[in-house]
Amino acid sequence: MKRKIASILICVAMVAAMVVGCGSKEEPAAAPTEQEAEADTPADAPEADAPEADAPAAGGELITIGFAQVGHESDWRTASTKSCQDVFSEANGYDLQFVDCDNDSAEQLNAVRTFIEQDVDYIIIDPIVSTGWDTVLSECESAGIPVIIIDRTIDDSDKYVSWVGSNFKTEGLAAGEWLKAYTEAKNISEVNVLVIEGSTGASATIGRTEGFKEIADREGWTILDSQSGDFTQEGGQKVMESYCKSYEGKFNVVVCQNDNEAFGAMDAMKAASVSYGVNGDVILISFDACTAGLEFVMSGDINADFECNPLAAPFVEDVIKTLQSGGTPEKEVYMVEHWYVNEDILSSIEVNGESQELTVVTQDIIDAQY
Numbered sequence: 001m002k003r004k005i006a007s008i009l010i011c012v013a014m015v016a017a018m019v020v021g022c023g024s025k026e027e028p029a030a031a032p033t034e035q036e037a038e039a040d041t042p043a044d045a046p047e048a049d050a051p052e053a054d055a056p057a058a059g060g061e062l063i064t065i066g067f068a069q070v071g072h073e074s075d076w077r078t079a080s081t082k083s084c085q086d087v088f089s090e091a092n093g094y095d096l097q098f099v100d101c102d103n104d105s106a107e108q109l110n111a112v113r114t115f116i117e118q119d120v121d122y123i124i125i126d127p128i129v130s131t132g133w134d135t136v137l138s139e140c141e142s143a144g145i146p147v148i149i150i151d152r153t154i155d156d157s158d159k160y161v162s163w164v165g166s167n168f169k170t171e172g173l174a175a176g177e178w179l180k181a182y183t184e185a186k187n188i189s190e191v192n193v194l195v196i197e198g199s200t201g202a203s204a205t206i207g208r209t210e211g212f213k214e215i216a217d218r219e220g221w222t223i224l225d226s227q228s229g230d231f232t233q234e235g236g237q238k239v240m241e242s243y244c245k246s247y248e249g250k251f252n253v254v255v256c257q258n259d260n261e262a263f264g265a266m267d268a269m270k271a272a273s274v275s276y277g278v279n280g281d282v283i284l285i286s287f288d289a290c291t292a293g294l295e296f297v298m299s300g301d302i303n304a305d306f307e308c309n310p311l312a313a314p315f316v317e318d319v320i321k322t323l324q325s326g327g328t329p330e331k332e333v334y335m336v337e338h339w340y341v342n343e344d345i346l347s348s349i350e351v352n353g354e355s356q357e358l359t360v361v362t363q364d365i366i367d368a369q370y
């Protein structure tokens, strides 16, 4: 594939996408319902490992893609990386240049600039932080290289073709609405919360924090503290160890902004003889719902886990195929996500005025998860 020939078409598509775009990232529209998300999402995303008859490399040359990944901090991240490597394989017609940026924003900007020098056909970025992007995205635009953003959002630039990811604020709202319904069902009137946030400046952290806080403020709950565990098990454990000392006997809810932090928090609570989960004194909430997280939901250690779906790559491939054929892809594609619980006492919650299902975790669900 010769990008130089295709770049004019692609630039036209980028401009069209910006004009036609489905709303700005700064002010995301109200969270889509699952039905809307499904409608926004390419319904027929190809299987990750199944090359299609009309695969982009039909002409014989591989399509080169640079992927600047956040790092390797969590199970979620591992699943996201694997999804991209499976979809953008040589067998499927791609040459994937993968860079693990180890949660270092400067490293991530360097990676993107190296991709520009390498003259790749497409650049995929999962932005570590949501700001500081406009200059480098302008450089990509000048080089005629379309950029696709996955997972986390960018707040200070619109110079990308498409974004494929999650509505993090909705995830936070869902956790709050679930906690409200759960505490009512269990006759728990005092709600004193400790939050272990994700990495500072990441849109996943910002959205989940905002969403949960909105419900906490509305319900008059006390958020005793909110500190970053950097989306890692070690970070979650450290923060929880210090919480157990500072807030001994004062908290009955812990919200971890990803599963790995929850694993660390559980170790810290165990060590401090604090009981948690469905039979414990502390309600434990997590996000991601990766396999290991769901196992802890099924065992009752985590009460509820709000999914963040890492399998964006098939939808990114759909965006690339649309560009290859001169079309205009959707500006925003939302992943479909589920809310998982241990107990069968609530069947649904209202989020943004819409009823959303709660799924009780079973072994079949765990076996099918990433």
Ligand code: AHR
Residues within 6 Å of the ligand: 073, 074, 075, 076, 077, 151, 152, 204, 231, 257, 258, 259, 287, 288, 308
């Ligand atoms: O951006 C997605 C978040 O980043 C996931 O919740 C977390 O596990 C990851 O590290």
